[in-house]
Amino acid sequence: MSNSTTNSPADVRRRCIVIGGGLAGLASAVWLAEAGQRVTLLERRGSLGGRTVAMPVSAMDDVPDNGQHVFASGYEHLFRYLESVGTRNLVAFPGHMTVREPGGRTRRSSFSGIAGARTAFGDLAGVPLRDRPATALAQARLIKDVLRQPADLDTITADEWFRRIGLPASARASLWDGIVIGLTGDKTTITSAKVPADLLRTGLRQAIRHRTPISIGYPTVDLDTLFIDGAEKVFADHGVEIETRCVAKTIEVADGKVVGVRLNDGTLLESDAVICAVPVWSLGDLLVQLPENDRIKATVDALTPVPIVSVNLYLDRSIGMTDWGEILLGGEGVLEQVWDRQLMHGRDTERGWLYSTTVSAAYELVEQTPNDITELQMATLRQYYPEAADAQVVHSHVVKMPRATFAQRPGTAGIRPDQRTSVTGLALAGDWTRTDWTTTMEGACQSAARAVDVILGQA
Template sequence: MSQGNGAAGRHAVVVGGGLAGVTAALALADAGVRVTLLEGRPRLGGLAFSFRRGDLTVDNGQHVYLRCCTAYRWFLDRIDGAALAPVQDRLDVPVVDLAKPAGRRLGRLRRDPLPVPLHLGRSLAAYPHLSLADRARVGRAALALKALDPADPALDAQDFGGWLAAHGQSPRAVEALWDLVGVATLNAVAADASLQLAAMVFRTGLLSEPGAADIGWARVPLGELHDTLARKALDAAGVRTETRARVTALRAEPGGRWSVELPGERIDADAVVLAVPQREAHDLLPEGALDAPERLLDIGTAPILNVHVVYDRPVLTAPFLAALGTPVQWVFDRTDASGLTDGQYLALSQSAARDEIDAPVAALRERYLPELQRLLPRARGAEVRDFFVTRERTATFAPAPGVGRLRPGARTKAPGLYLAGAWTATGWPATMESAVRSGAGAAGAALGALGRSRALLPGFLEEAA
């Protein structure tokens, strides 16, 4: 079966229903383009999704965003989901250190209503997990980091860990501050991360505006946002959305048009946005679409492990906390979002988890339950009702030095074919923010070629221009 563009005007096909693809489809439809969105999975949302486990609704992993994530905030507004994923009033992160000789020690990273960089000054001055000398050196490094230009391609070749060492940061400072933030946002320790990406994260999140690093997260299952509400928004915009629709080939046709092939169907289009992971994009790209398509295969991937524990009683009183001196990185209370009515459900988000991503569940249980008892005294007498793990082996692209030169832009050399995905050249690491920015950028590039106005594109694209 072949579907042409008929009398309905210009037609675009978006391949991939993650955040990048949904964003591209919405932006194109908002500009008056007829859009078909094709997703191979039975749901939308990409790698930020939910599933059922008994009576629980479980997110595959904990996803957060910051107030400075203007693209993802636009996305939430566009799907009428902002109230379901609010941002905390003011940055406040409890940080528990288990490595001190005195035992469990609590510190906090929080901001004051003061201009940058004074907004974090009091918090860092009282941060008990750093020595007085380290606190002073952290301030000097932060000022040096603020002076860097993330658009400078020379930074991409350097590693963040080496830069920190050269600026007087001790191993303890790296562990207790820089990696505390960086591992969660970059999915890599400082020594394995591009200075360019690290500079972008810290300058934007901590050193741009006082409230930039305030943390937001979904109070409902991610599937309610990225699938249910996204699908509703797509339907309202007139987008034809097909799941379980795996594209097998893209072919350029005479007259600058495209055919998108699926089992038993061919869809004709004036433009195609390819919003799939880099390896899948490599396999679908027609010859000549990129100068060096093999570079897509050189973009490494990094895993994230998520450990899920259901207790018979509350053991964590805060919405989340970060940890030092233990394998545990971040712990989130997902009780209300999951639908649990008795006990407490905690999710541990373990980034840069290459050494553990394939570990047996029994081994992970033996490793993490005692650590939770060390971290959360109330867990010591609690019954574990359920313990399971979710694994995203290719959760993000690896933000290694040199990755910037491998990330392609939205435009390809094939007229009418565009790329989107968190792995494309957005300037951001592999986050929900990067995915949304890429989708909007690809839509903007396509609109120009389709002769449609870009006036309705999201304002954050102008911010980045």
């Protein structure tokens, strides 16, 4: 006799919709699928990846990234995602980067071993002997503030914080202003001191917990291979439906519960649960039926967009980089970091040498034309790399992202909303929701892990 009261697994799986195919949405969809849910992923664009994508450059028959993405050794949820999609082995942590001065002088920087000890004692590239004792003292005060978190840190900018602890200008130019831009994506004069302080505390805790020094890593492949190809295999294995060129308009709520997602064309997709993983600036009317919509809108207004300009520069020769990634001392606003794709990806040079450049908080550069940006950056490269003196540009692929990341100004601590909402079956994800990190890939993945926990916890 058949047992008519027992549900087959297909009957008990809840229908979950994930809106947004960036890292937060991808990780949410992968983890919901792994947990046995029926998942549909909606993405507005024609392809997945959001802000972490490879972009075709037909002139070079190549698919470089939209911008260099680096990994902090303290990232956990991002590595969990890479484990899920089978690409964890495609991230390298060489343990060093190089700081380069105009004229070509270089110095390797590292937070471990002898180099780490030299850093602690203020012996940094570009810091004269007379500034080293003050640098060492200020760095000790900085660590104390990071660990103790004085109550007023969210009332001052990082610039005011550095002045307060007496960090010499040379140490800021050499290391600390760059660290703030690297961690928060924005200038020291804009970002709240609490943001880098929180991130440094998270990094220190991770380093102590895992007994490894803080280091920076990079993908050894393009971003699509790293993040998307493996996810698509997981989706195929678990029957996840992907709808691209599909714009979600409103999340439909009835009696305090999610009932589905209304698309731009008026179609209603019914569902038991929704994870909304769109960027903060794309919320539109998605959450309009949520009681806390006004509060979330206020958050949207408080997080201001920060531009990043990245360039994939194809040159006719090597410029003689000595490390995978080099930070140009004094290159602020024009050319701050250069990445050697030959060293990072093992590229052959048949189509030219590919160097990727990044400028964060590129408020002025983003207004320039691609031609002007290329000329400015080539002029800077020639100042720093003697071998670039006669280098010719084979092709330049300029990627301007006016809304690459967001800034948190003083007074904004704690305003980012939680993943849990007041509506049953609805969770938020995305780098702008509350996490231990700022606008990062790790923040996106941590938000996804928490959003998935909320949804599964309500099952």
